[in-house]
Amino acid sequence: MAQNARSRKADKVVERMGRKLTRQMVGSLVGCVHCGMCTDSCHYVLANPDDPTYAPAHKADQIRKIFKRNFDWTGRIFPWWVHAEDIRTDADLEKLKDIVFGKCTNCRRCSLNCPMGVDFATLNRMARGALVSVGIMPEGVAIVSKDQWEVGNQMGVLPQDYLETLEWLSDELENEFKDPAARIPIDKMDAEIVYAINPREVKYDPRTISDAARIFYIAGENWTMPSEGWDMTNFGLFSGDDELGAAVAQRVYDRVIKLRGKKLVLSECGHGYRSTRCEGPNWSGKAVPFVIESSVLTMLRYIKEGWIRVDKTKNKEVVTFHDSCNNARSCGFYEEPRELLNLLVPDFREMYPNCAENFCCTGGGGAMSMSEYTPQRLKSAKIKADQLTATEAKTVVTSCHNCVDGLSDVIRHYKLGMKVTQLVNLAANAMMIPEKVVVPVEVPIPAVALPLAGFKILVVDDEPDILTFLAAVLEDQGATVIQAVDGEQALALTVREKPDLVTLDLSMPGRNGGYVFEEIRNNPEITSTRVCIITGKPELRRLIYERPVAPPEGYLDKPVNEDTLLTSVRMILELKHPHGNA
Amino acid sequence: MVGFITDIENMDGIAYYARPDLTLGAGFGTAISTQGGPKVQEALKKFGSANVTDVVATSGENLKARYILHAVGPRFQEEDSEEKLRKTMLNALRKAEEYKLRRIAFPAMGAGFYGIPLEVCARVTMGAVREFLEKAAELEEVVFCLRDSRELNVFQEHLQKMRG
Incomplete structure (x- = not known):
């Protein structure tokens, strides 16, 4: 009877839940005695002691009541007795979304501390997966999932950009050691180690790739990085989408097999390690015919066995x-x-x-x-x-x-x-560089004024990755960079610091970028501050240009690369290009 | 073939599994907006939005392919997904004919993020291509550019069944 009253999406969610009811899942659904042990283990509860909706047992009950109403005999016959309740409307699904995505990081600390062995994180992940299957998920989850499905990594790093990054890192390595062999080998067959990384390293922190490459080089390792299937992270673990989990893990495994690699070494990433080494074979349903280890173990072995020496x-x-x-x-x-x-x-x-x-x-x-x-x-x-x-x-x-x-x-x-x-x-x-490796002598280079030296720039974005990237690029060019993570902070800092330029994200919680922009223009004290909009939502551009104030001096769509950012910033600040071009 | 759809050579057009609001968004949309340039999204604005099974064509701008066929397919287990996917494919193929394209490439339409089961995707899309090519005047070759061996195996199995 209840099924007829459900929306199509709610129906599909319940249907999927039924397919995911393993013994482990059912054990966690029926095992809770509401003893309260989980409450003290959850950082959300500890930071919100007056809000019982953060308690893991309460959050689990929101999933549990759907299970009871549809799959447990007590809930089907006596729903009022066992607090069974169906999920019926799309609004109910949205409410569940805010709980399973917004009130839990699936950290499993409550699972570890449950005397009954209830693994709430597993229930939560299952509920996430059911919602994702009907398209109900936070926008960021949709973006990252689609990037990983289609582009092949969760940050949308295009194949050419990945290979070009490895190429310039190789050039730097070769230059550092003055050795043509000091390069990152790509798709080398029969290597002892195939090294897979987190796309964040390519996009925001290539230093970690070059540091690993330096270690492999000094250790004299026979290693390679794959041109495809190189992303060892797996958003399927977070979104609850087992199909994504299987596809991503299989891409990594297939590449190692194709290259006939002996061992897959994973760079330092917790969810990547769990997904690729522990969960991937379960999701893909296939045995992995090679060893998988964390680079932490590889480095430890190098030191203990004398491959590298450290001070x-x-x-x-x-x-x-x-x-x-x-x-x-x-x-x-x-x-x-x-x-x-x-x-x-x-x-x-x-x-x-x-x-x-x-x-x-x-x-x-x-x-x-x-x-x-x-x-x-x-x-x-x-x-x-x-x-x-x-x-x-x-x-x-x-x-x-x-x-x-x-x-x-x-x-x-x-x-x-x-x-x-x-x-x-x-x-x-x-790491101590052995004598046989020739390291160039550093020649003092006369100080050259950096192009953005003397400029103060406020960067505003609620995404820490992007904030770090923008700040690093601008600071490298000599700018003094101030950071703000929301609209209120941005306005306060603009008034207080009087920056020469504000780079402004549009979509932020609280006071959004459009509001901040208009406030800047309407405040005589800061109205002439130069503003560059940087947004991942081009559709919001209209909202900026339709405002009854002077337009921003610059506009960039995400993703922003270093060259585009610097060119725009220089243009806005009316600087000559360092090489003489306007 | 296994490859990356915006990187393959010698295609007159490529298909993109578009959203009803015709915003390029993430995934292959990232590749199109990054490699094709902002004019692709600008061109889409004149269409506003589209209904499921609609297909609109834009220039590929800086992409290797001359045209992009933005095909709005069914998403996330919506009703009649299979029939809607078939219509979307046929509309994309018709659009290719209208633009006199000889070689076009499709990804695994709707599989992956949008949740069309891979087996359904292979059966429906390859079936639609075979049905259409029998009477096509301009279209000579349709390529399925897939992302991995998992997708390739399913498409190859279905191709064998079609031949058998």
């Missing part, structure tokens, strides 16, 4: 270590990173709790892509911020790219003054 005193700063949820809690991978870290730094201080009990960076489970939930995510990050502060370290090391972004956001929001780095960066920095 830990080169890493002078006091560091702490943040365990990725997927590495530590879901894969039990927390001793080896510490063993490596102790070989790389002289002063390592644990944060508490740690290992499998560590708190999430708050950017897990795809949360960094869901900007609509940023305020509640950052509020929950108070727990992480307190944990970081208590270590008194100035650098936090993590073995996960997602955590790098999550932690950077927490550090910026709570003004902790810390920096985030990874083990590969510390290993490359501590």
Whole structure:
């Protein structure tokens, strides 16, 4: 009877739920005794003690009641007795979306602390997958999923851009070691190691690729990077889309098999490690005929077996270590990173709790892509911020790219003054270059004025990756860069700092970019501030140009590359090109 | 073939599985807007929006292919997905004829993100191509440019069935 009253989408969601009811899932659906142990383990609850809707048991009940009404005999016969309730309308599905995507990072800390063995994160992921299958998901999840399905990686890095990045990194490596063999081998057959990475490294942090390449080169490893199937991350883990999970993992495996690689080494990424090494074979339904290991183990082996030598005193700063949820809690991978870290730094201080009990960076489970939930995510990050502060370290090391972004956001929001780095960066920095490798002598170069020196630029974006990218590019050219993550902060900083230029994202939670732009133009004190709109939503352009104020000085569509950004900024600031062109 | 649809050579047109609002968006849309340039999206604006099964053509601008066929197919388990996919394919092929295109490429239409099962996608789209090519005047070759061996295997299996 209930089925007839459901919308088509609700019907499909329930249908999919029925197909996903494994014994593990049913155990978690029926096992909860509402003892409350999970509440103390969830960072959302700890940061929102007066809001019971964040409690894992409450969140699980929103999924559980649908199960009871449709699949459990007690709920079908006595729904009023066991709190069974069907999901009927598209509005119900939207409400469920805000719970499963917006109030949980699938960190599994509650799962670990449940005396009944209820794995809420698994239920939550199943519910996410059911919603995604009918097209109900946060916009960011849709973008990243589509990029990974179609382009082949979750940041939409096009094949040519990936290969060009490896090419210029190779040129730098060859130049550094003055050795034509010091290059990144691409699609080399029969290599001992096939190295797969996170697309974030290509797009925002190529330094981690070159650091890994330096280590492989000095170790004398027979290694390669694949031209296809190189993304070891997998958004299927976050979106709950098992089909995506299977397709992405299979692409990576197929490439290693095609290249006849002996071992697949994964760069430092928690969800990538869990997806590719642990979950991928289950999703794809195929056995993997080669060894898969984290680059943390590879580096540790190189040092312990003498392939490379390191001098830990080169890493002078006091560091702490943040365990990725997927590495530590879901894969039990927390001793080896510490063993490596102790070989790389002289002063390592644990944060508490740690290992499998560590708190999430708050950017897990795809949360960094869901900007609509940023305020509640950052509020929950108070727990992480307190944990970081208590270590008194100035650098936090993590073995996960997602955590790098999550932690950077927490550090910026709570003004902790810390920096985030990874083990590969510390290993490359501590590595001693053997004498047989000729390193060019550094010749002092007379200081040249950088083209943006003396300019103050405010960059505004709610996406930390983009903020970091914009700031890094502009600072490299000599600009003084100030950052803002929302509209209110942007307006306050524009009034206070009087920047020469504001780069402005349009789609932000709270006061959006369009509002900020009009406020700048209407405030006589800052009306002449130059503004460059940078947006991933070209359809919003009309809203800017139709406003009854002077138009912005520049406009760029995301994704923005370095050259385009600098050319636009120079034009807006009316600077000559450094090479003499306008 | 396995490849990347905006990178393949010698195509008069490529198909893009478009959204009803004709915004290029992510995935292959990223590739089209990045490699083709902003004029593609500008050209789409004059059409406003489109209904499911509609197909609109724009210039490929800086892409290797001369034209892009923006085909609005069914999404996320909507009703009558299979029939709508067949109509979308036939409309795309008709549009190719109208523009006198001889060689065009399709991705695995609607499979992946939009949730059309791969087997359904292969059967319906290849069936529509065979039906259409029998009476086509201009169109000589249709290529399915797939992303991986998983997609390729299903399409090859179906091709064998069609031949058998």
